Amino acid sequence: MWMAHSRSPYGARRLALACFALLLVALFLLPAQIQGLLQYLDGPVGHVVRVPLEAIASIDAGIADRWEQHVALQGVREENQQLRKEIEWLRGQHSQLRESAAATERLTALLHFKEQALPTMIAAQVIGRDATNRYRAIILNKGESDGIKPDMGVVTPAGVVGRVVKTTGVTSVVLLMTDPTNAIAGLIQRTRDEGIVEGTQQGLAQLKYIPLLSTLRDGDRVVTSGLVGGFPRGLVIGTITSIDKQEGALFQSAELMPEVDVGRVEEVLVIQTSYGRSTKAGAGADLIGKPSP
Amino acid sequence: MKYLFYLILVLLLVPLQTTLLPHLSVWNIKPDLGLVAAALVGLFAGELEGLLVGLAIGWVLSLFSAGELWLSLMTNGGVGLLAGFLGRQVSQVTSISLGVGLLLVSFASGLFAAMNFKQLDVSQMWWMVESIVLPQACFDGAVGAGLYWLLSQRFHVTRLRTE
Numbered sequence: 001m002w003m004a005h006s007r008s009p010y011g012a013r014r015l016a017l018a019c020f021a022l023l024l025v026a027l028f029l030l031p032a033q034i035q036g037l038l039q040y041l042d043g044p045v046g047h048v049v050r051v052p053l054e055a056i057a058s059i060d061a062g063i064a065d066r067w068e069q070h071v072a073l074q075g076v077r078e079e080n081q082q083l084r085k086e087i088e089w090l091r092g093q094h095s096q097l098r099e100s101a102a103a104t105e106r107l108t109a110l111l112h113f114k115e116q117a118l119p120t121m122i123a124a125q126v127i128g129r130d131a132t133n134r135y136r137a138i139i140l141n142k143g144e145s146d147g148i149k150p151d152m153g154v155v156t157p158a159g160v161v162g163r164v165v166k167t168t169g170v171t172s173v174v175l176l177m178t179d180p181t182n183a184i185a186g187l188i189q190r191t192r193d194e195g196i197v198e199g200t201q202q203g204l205a206q207l208k209y210i211p212l213l214s215t216l217r218d219g220d221r222v223v224t225s226g227l228v229g230g231f232p233r234g235l236v237i238g239t240i241t242s243i244d245k246q247e248g249a250l251f252q253s254a255e256l257m258p259e260v261d262v263g264r265v266e267e268v269l270v271i272q273t274s275y276g277r278s279t280k281a282g283a284g285a286d287l288i289g290k291p292s293p
Numbered sequence: 294m295k296y297l298f299y300l301i302l303v304l305l306l307v308p309l310q311t312t313l314l315p316h317l318s319v320w321n322i323k324p325d326l327g328l329v330a331a332a333l334v335g336l337f338a339g340e341l342e343g344l345l346v347g348l349a350i351g352w353v354l355s356l357f358s359a360g361e362l363w364l365s366l367m368t369n370g371g372v373g374l375l376a377g378f379l380g381r382q383v384s385q386v387t388s389i390s391l392g393v394g395l396l397l398v399s400f401a402s403g404l405f406a407a408m409n410f411k412q413l414d415v416s417q418m419w420w421m422v423e424s425i426v427l428p429q430a431c432f433d434g435a436v437g438a439g440l441y442w443l444l445s446q447r448f449h450v451t452r453l454r455t456e
Contacts, residue, residue, distance in 0.1 A: 013378070016340040020374055023348070027363045035362060042356060049307050049353060056308035060316075128311030128357065133322050133425050134406055135359035139311055165359050175359045180417075181410065201420050 046143065046168025053171070054141060057127035061266075088158040091236065091259065095159070098189060099223060099234035119232060119273035121155075122146055126266050127171070136179040136199065137162075140268065143170045153230030153271040159259035160184065160237045161268050163230055172270075176262045177237065178203050186237050187225035188216050194225050197237050197256065203263070205238055205256040212252055216240060222256055230271055299342075302330060303349050311357050322425065324432040325399065327354045331373035332395055332437060333444075336386065340377025347373025364409060368402040388445065392438030400430035 026034050068077065122142055130137035142148055144167045154161040154174045162182060166173040175182045178199040186197040186207050193214040195207040207222055220240045226233030238256035245252040306326055314323040327350040335343020351369030355362045375398060380386070403426030407418055 013340055013381075016344045016374055016377065019341070020344055020370065023366065023370065027366065031363065038352065038362065045353060046356060049304060049356070052304055053308045053312065053357075057312050060312050128308070129315045130360075131307070131310045131327070131354040131358040132325065132360050132365075132406075133429050134403075134410075134421075137359040139357050166356070168356055171357070173357060173359050179359070181359075201417060201424075 043144075043169040046170050050141075050168075050170045053127060053139075057125075057141075085157075088156065092157045092159070095189075095221065095223065095236040096234060098221070102189065102192070119271050121269040121271055122148060124148075124172075124268055124270055126268065130173070135181070136176040136203065136262070137165070138174050138176065138262075138265065138268075140172045140174060140270070141170070142270070143167045143172045145169050147272055148172045148270050151230050153224075153235075154268050155231075155235055155271065156260050156265060156268055158236065160224060160231065160235050161260055161262055161265055164270065174268070178205055178258060178262055184231065184237065185225040185228040186222045187233070188214065188240070189221040189223050191216055191220070194227070195222075195251075195253075197222065200255075205258050206253055207240070207256055208253045209251045210253060212245070212250070214252065216243060216252075216254060218242065222254075232271070232273070295338075299334075299346050299349070302334075303346070303353050306330060306350060307353060307357055310354060319432070320424075320428065322428045322432060324436040325429060326436070327351065327369050328372050328399055328402065328433055329395060329437045329440065331369045332376040332391075332398065333440065335373040335376030336380040336391070338377075339380070340374050343373030343375075343377040344370050345373070347371070360406070361409070364406055368406070372398050372402065386441070388438040388442040391441045392434040394434075395437035396430045396434030399433035400426060403427075403429055 124140040124142040124146075126138045127141045128139035130139075138161075140148070140154075148164055148167055150164050150167060152164045154163060160177050162174045162176040162179070163184070164172050165175045176199065177184060177197065180199045180201055182199050184197045185194065187194050188207070188210070191214050193210055193216065195210040197205050197207050200206055210216060218240055222237045222240065224231040224233060224235040224237060236259040238258040240254045241257050242255045243252060244254065310323075310326050314326070317323065327347075331343060331347030331350055334346045338346075348366055348370040351365040351367075352362070354369070355365035358365065376394075379394065383390070404422065407421045407426055410418075410421070
């Protein structure tokens, strides 16, 4: 009956109201300060919460593994997994080669001066999904202490997964590319037209702001443009499945089928090297081929 | 003892919400256990504890979500506070009345969150309400009612509230 003893109607009510009012005022008047204050506590709290989170995630993964092994034929399953990995790897290679070929045709002379700067990547495991239903995000078991910072790009060998939006000392939250609030600079591999890739509410993606004169078509691949954000040029984002070109519109848009099934991803690579306007052209063209250990 | 219970509750909510509940989601919608827990604490322990536990839950869950901190604090803290107030006004809480109350509160907080999304037009907002906010509110109401029913089978909850 311990819960009943804490009731002291008027004092508690006034105090609760005062606390809530104070919090409201503080959140609206001093949002940055409140955020900064709580950030000091994020680290220790993240460390504490990580213990049950990782324990339950590993139990969950263990059960899922056992279950799959018993339900599916073990040999076939392993072979299938191996083949899937191989396909993912080959898709990455294929995309990279196409990108390299296109770049070679356009910039043969310039390529002689290309820097072979390879990005540093951190491997991380997915230990959970967003705590709410409103965002499509995953939680990684690596955080600030491992060198992960907000805005870093997250990939698998098959292609783009999303970008880091929040970190604690030991965990980080990755907003998936299929989330409607996410935006990644994209490029149609064949036509070289640029646009912005955003998630859709249905869990797919769309390429927006494509020039009207672009000759894109179904089946065209979209890769990262490398101009903005934490991705180098040439990482596969998805394949165009339908085109929306409206009369009188300034741009056209296209629906994309993401290359990575972000709902099932279990391990990812976080790109530490920052990319953007300052990055030299083609610097990350070999990204998929050579992830750092 | 009470504070240890609250601490364990807050710590266990994170793995429950982020790791286990996705397996139990229906049409990709999972209940918001943080909201349910804050409401139950507010109902049983009063508005102050409801508010404080709700704030703690909101803060810790926001560390593991792409959502904004203030929204998480406001919704969970606000629900704990509101449940505390309502708990004093309503003499006989049943699992159905609690479920309906949670449904309404969850719907209101979901709507508030949806309105804070910057790039949504009317059709997108409607889609979000129809396919995320409303199903989640129903889910939250059902889970809250179920938990309350379980508690009422185990404890004398009316006496627990009024003592």
